[in-house]
Amino acid sequence: MKIKQYRTQFIKELSPFYDAYEAESFFYLILEEKHKLRQIDLALNHELTFEENDFVIWDELVRQLKKEVPIQYLLGKTNFYGLDFEVNENVLIPRPETEELVEWIINENSNPDKSKKIKILDIGTGSGCIAISLAKNLPNAAVFGIDVSKKAIETAKRNAVKNNVDVTFVLLDILETEELRCNFDIIVSNPPYVRNLEKEEIKKNVLDYEPHLALFVEDNDALIFYRKIASLAQKRLFEKGKLYFEINQYLGKEMIELLENMDFKNVELRKDIYDNDRMIKGNI
Incomplete structure (x- = not known):
């Protein structure tokens, strides 16, 4: 069958589930990953065909997509901040909003003087997307990442090797941590922040397949991770050190109050590309 014909069939078969x-x-993501063919290749050659055994792969992918398994998990990879990352059921799929957080940190902390070293800690690193992107784009930074999940740490380590950066990953439960081991110039975290009451807003492909450990917090203590991390940061940020968070879009006001009440200075709340309160920063 010509690939162009199969494309029409593929889209039609998935139409009850996706636009x-x-x-x-x-x-096109599958075509490039499985056959090394891009959209432009198909446009230039309408006669390209699939072999009979190719349909075994495609039929299984269609079956999984109908169950709304995320395409990133099916392919085992995704792109974040221009880098390729392995993703699996043990880590969240990186979001475009998190790229904005990374961009903010890079823009504020790039230094042409490569001799001026800085130390960065990413708490709840997951796939390592924040830590690795910062290490790749801030060559003067020593970057560390911690996570409570052993399998997430293993994934992050593979991603560091894949992207040729040196990041130190440590298995650690931040809620059970009384004190960090050393001081940092920057601490960043995208911790669990979705309240159970917001589950109805979450798409099926996220709710059914992404790790709940990295997503949800109890309704009655939605800021538990932020409060704990800010408390640790108070003790372990260098003078003029910076704390960055990705946050729940509904809790921007509460986050400003939390950081200001803990004596963080120059607290700044920013919106994401969807005009939601999504990022916050405070200085020691």
């Missing part, structure tokens, strides 16, 4: 644009984007 045509999303289904088509899945088609």
Whole structure:
């Protein structure tokens, strides 16, 4: 069968579950990953065909997509801040909003003087996307990442090797940690922040397949991770050190109050590309 013909069939079969644009984007992601063919290749050669055994792979992927398994998990990879990352059921799929947080940190902390070293800690590192992106783009930084999940740490380590950066990853439960081992110039975290009451807003592909450990907090203590991390940061940020968070869009006001009440200075709340309160920063 010609690939162009199969594309039409693929999109139609997924139409009860996804809009045509999303289904088509899945088609080209799979085509490139499994066959090393890009959209432009198909546009230039309408006669390209699939072999009979190719349909075994495609049929299974379609079956999984109908169950709304995230395409990133099916392919085992995703792109974040221009880098490729392995992703699996043990780590969250990195979001575009988190790229904005990384961009903010890089823009504020780039220094042409490479001899001026800085230390960065990423708490709840997951796939390592924040830590690795910062290490790649801030060559004067020594970067550390911690996570409570052993399998997440293993994934992050593989991603560091894949992207040719040196990041130290440590298995650690931040809620059970009384004090960090050393001082840092920057502490950043994208901790669990979705309240159980917000589950109905979460898409099925996230709710059913991404790790709840990295997503949800109890309704009655939604800021538990922020309060703990800010408390640790008070003791272990260097003078003029910076604390960055990705936050729950509904809790921007509460986050400003939390940081100001803990004597962080120059507290700044920023919106993401969707105009939601999403990032906050405070200085020691």
